[in-house]
Amino acid sequence: MILTMIVVSVLLFLALEVNIESVAIKVLGPYSTQEQRDIWLQAHGYFDPLVVRYVRWLADFAAGEFGESIRFRTPVAEVLGPRLINTGILAAATMALVIPISLTLGVLAGMREGSKLDRGISVSSIITTSVPEFASAPLLSAVFVFWLGLLPGTSGMTDGFSILQLVMPVMVLVLYDFGYVTRMTRASMAEVMTTQYIRTAVLKGLPYRQVILRHALRNALIAPFTVIMLQINWLLSGVIVVEYFFAYKGFGALLLEASLNQDIFLIEACAMVAVFVAVTTQALADIGYTYLNPRIRFS
Amino acid sequence: MASTTDAPAASRTPKAQPRVLRFLSALGLIRESPVGVIGLCLVGFWVIMALTADLQLAAGLIFPPTATLMPLAFPGAEYIVPAGRMVLNQPVADVCQPILEGAKAGQFYCGTFWLGTDHIGRDILSRLIFGSQTVLIYAPLATLCAYLVGVPMGLAAGYKGGWVDDVLSFIANVILSFPVLVLYVLVITLIGASGTNILLAVTFASAPGIMRIVRGLALDLRNREYVLAAQTRGEPTWRILFIEILPNARGPLIVDSMLRLGYTIITIGVLGFLGLGLPPPNPDWGGMINETRQLMMAFPHMAIFPCIAISSLVLGFNLLADGLREISLRD
Numbered sequence: 001m002i003l004t005m006i007v008v009s010v011l012l013f014l015a016l017e018v019n020i021e022s023v024a025i026k027v028l029g030p031y032s033t034q035e036q037r038d039i040w041l042q043a044h045g046y047f048d049p050l051v052v053r054y055v056r057w058l059a060d061f062a063a064g065e066f067g068e069s070i071r072f073r074t075p076v077a078e079v080l081g082p083r084l085i086n087t088g089i090l091a092a093a094t095m096a097l098v099i100p101i102s103l104t105l106g107v108l109a110g111m112r113e114g115s116k117l118d119r120g121i122s123v124s125s126i127i128t129t130s131v132p133e134f135a136s137a138p139l140l141s142a143v144f145v146f147w148l149g150l151l152p153g154t155s156g157m158t159d160g161f162s163i164l165q166l167v168m169p170v171m172v173l174v175l176y177d178f179g180y181v182t183r184m185t186r187a188s189m190a191e192v193m194t195t196q197y198i199r200t201a202v203l204k205g206l207p208y209r210q211v212i213l214r215h216a217l218r219n220a221l222i223a224p225f226t227v228i229m230l231q232i233n234w235l236l237s238g239v240i241v242v243e244y245f246f247a248y249k250g251f252g253a254l255l256l257e258a259s260l261n262q263d264i265f266l267i268e269a270c271a272m273v274a275v276f277v278a279v280t281t282q283a284l285a286d287i288g289y290t291y292l293n294p295r296i297r298f299s
Numbered sequence: 300m301a302s303t304t305d306a307p308a309a310s311r312t313p314k315a316q317p318r319v320l321r322f323l324s325a326l327g328l329i330r331e332s333p334v335g336v337i338g339l340c341l342v343g344f345w346v347i348m349a350l351t352a353d354l355q356l357a358a359g360l361i362f363p364p365t366a367t368l369m370p371l372a373f374p375g376a377e378y379i380v381p382a383g384r385m386v387l388n389q390p391v392a393d394v395c396q397p398i399l400e401g402a403k404a405g406q407f408y409c410g411t412f413w414l415g416t417d418h419i420g421r422d423i424l425s426r427l428i429f430g431s432q433t434v435l436i437y438a439p440l441a442t443l444c445a446y447l448v449g450v451p452m453g454l455a456a457g458y459k460g461g462w463v464d465d466v467l468s469f470i471a472n473v474i475l476s477f478p479v480l481v482l483y484v485l486v487i488t489l490i491g492a493s494g495t496n497i498l499l500a501v502t503f504a505s506a507p508g509i510m511r512i513v514r515g516l517a518l519d520l521r522n523r524e525y526v527l528a529a530q531t532r533g534e535p536t537w538r539i540l541f542i543e544i545l546p547n548a549r550g551p552l553i554v555d556s557m558l559r560l561g562y563t564i565i566t567i568g569v570l571g572f573l574g575l576g577l578p579p580p581n582p583d584w585g586g587m588i589n590e591t592r593q594l595m596m597a598f599p600h601m602a603i604f605p606c607i608a609i610s611s612l613v614l615g616f617n618l619l620a621d622g623l624r625e626i627s628l629r630d
Contacts, residue, residue: 003469004472008473011473015485015489016489122621126621129617130561131610131614132565132568133569134572134588135605135607136606138592138595138599138603141595142595142599146599147599153596233478234478236478236480240480255481256484259484259488260488260574262488267485275476275477282476
C-alpha cells in the first residue's frame with residue numbers, strides 16, 4: 001500500500017515536474033520572459049538534480065506543504081480542505097442511502113432466485129446502471145427542477161449549506177450506484193441460498209424467516225461489504241460529473257478545474273488525495289474482509 | 300521441421316468454414332434469453348443507424364449534422380431552409396415537392412426536425428445519428444486496444460507466474476488504485492484531447508482490469524491436460540498462450556467485453572460532457588448534452604434526446620452481456 005503510494009508519487013512527479021520549463025510557464029504564465037522563468041526556477045531550486053528535487057517534493061507533501069495554487073493564489077491546502085469536506089458530505093449522504101437500499105433489494109432478489117421479484121429487481125438495476133450520471137442528471141432535473149419545480153437545479157451553496165440543494169446530486173449518484181451493489185448482494189445471497197447449511201436449516205423445519213435472518217444473511221453480507229468499500233473509490237470518480245453538473249463546490253469539481261487550468265500543484269495534491277483515499281479504502285476492505293470471514297487468512 | 304509446421308496448418312484450413320457456422324449458431328443462442336434479444340435489438344438499431352447515416356443523408360432523409368439551420372426549434376417543427384436561414388413556415392408537403400424536384404433541386408433543405416434543433420440550429424436527429432458513428436467507432440476500437448494490451452499481459456502473468464506475475468500485477472495495481480475518472484482527466488489534460496488520445500487513455504486505464512481477469516483465467520487453465528500436452532510436445536510459449544489457453548478462456552472474456560464496451564461508451568460520453576472529448580464540430584453525444592444543458596429550462600428536448608440515445612446504447616450492451624452470461628451458465 002505504501003509502495004503503491006510511492007510509485008504513484010514518482011509517476012506524478014515524472015509526468016508533471018520533469019520538464020521544468022513548462023512548470024515555470026504554468027506558474028508564471030505564457031507571457032513571462034525567459035529571464036523571469038530562470039530566476040523563479042533558481043529561487044525554487046529547480047536546477048537541482050532530479051532525485052534531490054523528488055525527495056524534497058515528497059517531504060513537502062508528507063508535511064502537507066502542497067505549494068500555492070496558481071488559479072486561486074492561495075496555498076493548496078486552504079482550497080482543498082473545504083472542498084474535501086463538501087465531497088465528504090455528498091459521499092456520506094449517498095452511501096447512507098445506497099447501503100440500505102441495495103442490501104435490501106439484493107437480499108430480496110437473491111432469496112428466491114428466478115422469482116418474479118428477482119427478475120424485476122435485476123432488470124431495473126441493469127437499467128439504472130446503464131444510465132450514466134451525465135445523462136440521468138439532465139433527465140432528473142428536467143422532471144424535478146423544470147417540470148415539477150420542486151428542487152433547485154444547482155447546488156452552489158452560495159448562501160450557506162442547504163439540504164434541499166443536496167437532494168439532486170445525491171439522487172443522481174444513488175440511482176447510478178445502487179444497481180451495482182444490488183447485483184453483487186443478489187449474487188452473494190443466491191450463492192448462500194444453495195449451500196448445504198441452508199438446506200439443512202430448511203429441512204430441520206425452521207421458519208423461513210429465521211432461516212433467512214439467522215443463517216443466510218450473516219454469510220451473504222460478507223461479499224457486499226468489500227463491494228461497498230470499493231464503491232467509495234468509485235464515488236471519487238462519480239462526483240466529478242455530478243459536481244460539475246450541479247456546480248457543487250467539491251473535490252471532483254476542483255480536480256477538473258485544476259486539470260483544465262493546468263494548475264500544477266493543485267493537480268498533484270488532488271491526485272495524491274484521490275489515490276490515498278482509494279488505497280486506504282482498499283486496505284480497509286481487505287482487513288474488514290478477513291475480520292468478517294475468518295476462513296480467509298493472508299499469509 | 301517444415302513438415303511439422305505444415306501439418307497443423309493444413310488440418311486447420313478445412314475447419315475454418317464450420318468454425319464460422321459455429322459462431323453464427325452461437326449468436327443464434329441469444330434467442331433463448333429474452334433480455335439478450337432486447338439488448339441485441341438496441342445495439343443493432345444503433346449499429347444500423349451508424350452504418351446508414353451517410354446513405355440517409357444522401358437520400359435527403361436527414362439534415363447534414365453540422366449545418367446551422369434554424370435555432371431552438373421544437374421537436375416536429377417543419378421548415379424549408381435555403382442557405383442556412385428560414386424563409387417559409389408552411390406545411391412541408393405543400394412546398395417541398397416542387398422544390399425537391401424542380402429546377403432548384405439540391406439547393407434547399409426541406410423537411411421536418413423530428414427531434415427539434417439545438418441552440419445554434421443544428422438538427423438533433425441528424426446529430427444523434429452521426430454521433431452514433433463516433434461512439435460506435437471509438438468505443439469498440441478503444442476496447443479492442445485495451446484487450447490487445449491486457450490479454451497478453453494477463454496470459455504472461457498467469458502462465459509464467461514468478462517475477463513476471465509480480466511485476467505485471469504491481470503495475471496493474473498502481474494504475475487501478477487511481478479512481479477511474481481521475482485517471483482519465485489527468486491523462487487527457489496531460490496529452491490533450493483528440494481521438495487518438497482518447498483511445499490511448501482508455502487503453503491505459505482499462506488494460507489492467509482486463510489483465511487481472513485474464514490472469515485469473517490463465518492461472519486456472521495452465522494446469523489442464525491439454526496445456527501439459529502442448530508443453531510436452533515442445534510448443535513455443537506464445538503458441539501455448541494464444542492457441543491453447545486463450546480460446547478456452549473466451550467465455551468470460553466475451554461477457555466482459557460487452558460490459559466493458561458499455562462502460563467505454565459511458566467514458567467517452569463523460570469525456571465529451573466534461574469538454575475533454577473530441578473537438579466541437581464532431582457530433583458527440585456527451586458533448587451535445589454539455590452544450591445544451593444550460594438551456595434545458597426552456598428547451599429540455601435538446602439535452603434529453605442525447606441522454607436517451609446514450610443510455611439506450613449502454614443498456615443494449617449491458618442487457619446483451621446479461622443474456623450471454625445467462626446462456627453460458629446454462630451449458
